[in-house]
Amino acid sequence: MDLTRLEALIDKYEHDEGAVIALLQDVQAEENYLPREALEHIAERLQVPLIQLYGLATFYKAFTLKPKGKHQVVCCMGTACHVRGGQRVVEAFERELGIRAGDTTEDLEFSLETVNCVGACAVSPIAIVDGHYYGHMSPSKIKRLLQQHRSDKGAPTNGKP
Ligand code: FES
Incomplete structure (x- = not known):
């Protein structure tokens, strides 16, 4: 700093x-x-x-000692989301970003977190990217979603610049 x-x-x-x-x-x-x-x-x-x-x-949970990405991806792993494929969604984000949940990409573009129930079970499974809720999430939607949020709007590159 x-x-x-x-x-x-x-x-x-x-x-x-x-x-x-x-x-x-x-x-x-x-x-x-x-x-x-x-x-x-x-x-x-x-x-x-x-x-x-x-x-x-x-x-305080609001603080972190590890660098975070510019974009926050949060996947719900509550019961409703889990039953409707939430785990596959998390794994697809992990594959696409080249990181595990809880980590940040090397280029500091994306951080991936999991939470339990965000109160939108009716449209589960849910992913939240930079505060925007995306319901009925599926692995096939992830690549495009990350492209929309990536700073340079280029193709996702497994977390490498
Ligand atoms: S379990 Fe995911 S929104 Fe409720």
Whole structure:
């Protein structure tokens, strides 16, 4: 993370002792994750034990210590989705992106996650890409769906740039 930008964020909260979480949220919003160097710098500047920052980073699900992709793919693995082929959908995303669920492609384009029931069982199985819900998902629809969301709109390349 750019050090000047990080300093600006720290200055924003420096006189507010209870604002460490807000600071981490800002870093996460700009970087899509919490880089180790950023946490070390914040700990030093605010005189906060590094382990305390890691405690916050691992306690709150909104934070992640691993880089995330620009695009978030979420597959529902709740009961209704599972019964209607959700597992095959997840496996097809994994094949197409060249990663396992929980990981991010090398080019940082896509992250793939699974969740349990997002409340849209009637149109299961469901996949959510960048907040858009796609019902009645099937492996045959995945290639095109990823093309629609890929930044350069080029063909998916198994996660390689
Ligand atoms: S189980 Fe997937 S939306 Fe409910």
